[in-house]
Amino acid sequence: MSISSSSPALPRTLIRNLPQFEGQRVRLLGTLHTRRNLGGLQFLVLRDRSGTVQAVEQHLDLPxxxxxxELWGTVVRAPKGGLEIQVExxxxxxxxxxxxxxxPKLALVHQATALDWxxxxxxxxxxxxxxxxxxxxxxxxxxxxxxxxxxxxxxxxLVSAGAEGGANLFALDYFGQAAYLAQSPQLYKQMMLGAFERVYEVGPVFRAEPHATSRHLNEYLSLDAELAYISSEEDVMELETRVLGRIVQEVSGCAAxxxxxxxxxxxxxxxIPRxxxxxxxxxxxxxxGYTQAGPDPDHEAERLLGEHFARAGSEWVFLTRFPASARPFYTYPEGEETRGFDLLFRGTEITSGGQRIHDYEQLRAATERSGLEASLQDYTEIFRYGMPPHGGFAIGAERLTALLLGLxxxxxxxxxxRDCHRLTP
Known part of the structure; x- marks a missing residue:
């Protein structure tokens, strides 16, 4: 329905800006959030992208x-504090x-039903x-x-091979060729360092893992960073610490x-402790008294470590020096260990990172041991023409957000x- 000619010639005011207009007429655009009748008065709550406000009038024809x-009226003090609109x-x-x-009652709705809608x-x-x-x-x-x-x-x-190998790839037909949805931008990040030295990407990644936990998605947003001319993985961890500080600072601005x-x-x-x-x-x-069979700490181990370091005053802890068997082929080796790390936050892994192999012969041998030499030749060939010492990390954006908010x-x-049970809406 078009706006009628009876509306006032006023610019739109966002709800968050109403304190600037107390005692003045304003014109609002938004969604009817709730409505109710009380003692001959009609109360409605209007919602726009910036917030909500109550509006009051008699004899409104509310949908x-x-x-x-579109609603217009005067900004006044509400009897119980705050501002409301006396509707004209x-x-x-x-x-x-x-x-x-x-x-307004979504807290009472079953989560699966809420996700369906x-x-x-x-x-x-x-x-x-x-x-x-x-x-x-x-x-x-x-x-x-x-x-x-x-x-x-x-x-x-859309890629011809996975960055980390394994079976957790979504396969598809690409004009008669086998192709996959990218499980990581890792290999491309490394190749771009020869041009830019420092790169990052915010983009989706896809993991064909049949998890049905509260921590996993099959499509998620990965926050990837890679930088050249590092001395060790310590440079990468220090960078990530600064990045996390800036993220928390930005989130702190969302006070409401x-x-x-x-x-x-x-x-x-x-x-951050290491x-x-x-x-x-x-x-x-x-x-x-906790033991596990594998070399890579499982979720229960992460939870216990999170509690341990939280008691010592930090909700974050870097796990370093992962064994080679628990890291991708491109991780820089150091004896039986690697320069790879994870970052735990509130007892859950949010980051995998480390220093990468930058020497061509060493990288080619690593891909050969992993059985990926043929499928990753385009990647390894770039290293033949020089690549500086480098490393990086990736943060799962949704997992970090969920942990920040205690979801x-x-x-x-x-x-x-998107998870293994959900492809719609």
Missing amino acids: SPESSL GLNTLSSAQTTPLEI RGLTVRGLRERAILKILAAVLRGFRAALDAEDFTEISTPK ELDLLEAKLPEVPAQ ITVADALELLRREY GNIRLARAFP
Whole structure:
């Protein structure tokens, strides 16, 4: 429905800017969030991208919730504090049918049902707040690396081979050839260092792993960074520490969303604690009686380590010196160990990183041992023409967001999650 000629010739005012207009007439555009009648008065809550406000009037012809409205009136003090609108008139721009779920009551809706109706339920205030925090995480990541002279790149998501090998690849037909969805931009990041020295990417990655946990997605947003001319993996960990500090700073600016979600942001220390994998497994055995069969700490080990270091004052801990058997072929070796690391936050891995092999002959031998020499020839050949010492890391954006906000499930930190049971909407 078009706006009627009876609306005032006023520019649109966003709800967050209403304090600037107390006592003045304003024109708002937004969605009817809720409505109710009380003592002959009609109360409605209008929602726009910046917030919500109550509006009051008699004899309004209100449509159903989630209808789009143009509303005008005077900004006044509400009896119980804050501001509200004394309505002079409104137009219905788009009338909504009765929704299958009540947006203000999504906390009562089963999570699977809410995800089935995700295109609708992202309108909920909490749901929208989570995604605004995710956007702040991305802004902080980009801002930190832009400030350190990194160049943002975009790499292919249709590839002829996996960056890490293994079976966790989504295969597809590419004009009669076998192709895959990219499980990481890792190999392309490394190749781009010869041109830019410092690169990053924000983009989706795909893992064909049949996980059905609250920590995993089959498509997620990876925050990747790679830098050249490093001395060791310590340079990479120091960079990531600065990046995380900038991310938390950016998220702290979302005060209204953090209040709504009752989230407590962590401190990022100037020096995040480090512990080698060998020492960590020994600590778990000695202090907690916990043992595991493999060389790579499992989720229970990560949880215990998170609790241990939290008691010592840090919600973050770097696990370093992973054994070669637990790292991809391109990780820089050092005896039986590597210069690879993980970062744990609140007892869950959010990052994998380390120094990479930069010598051509060493890299070619590593791909040969891994059985990937033929499929990765385009990648290894670039190293024949010189590559500086380098390393990098990747952060799972949704996992970091979920942990920052204390969400119980990573799916809530993605607008339209994809897992092994969900391909719609």
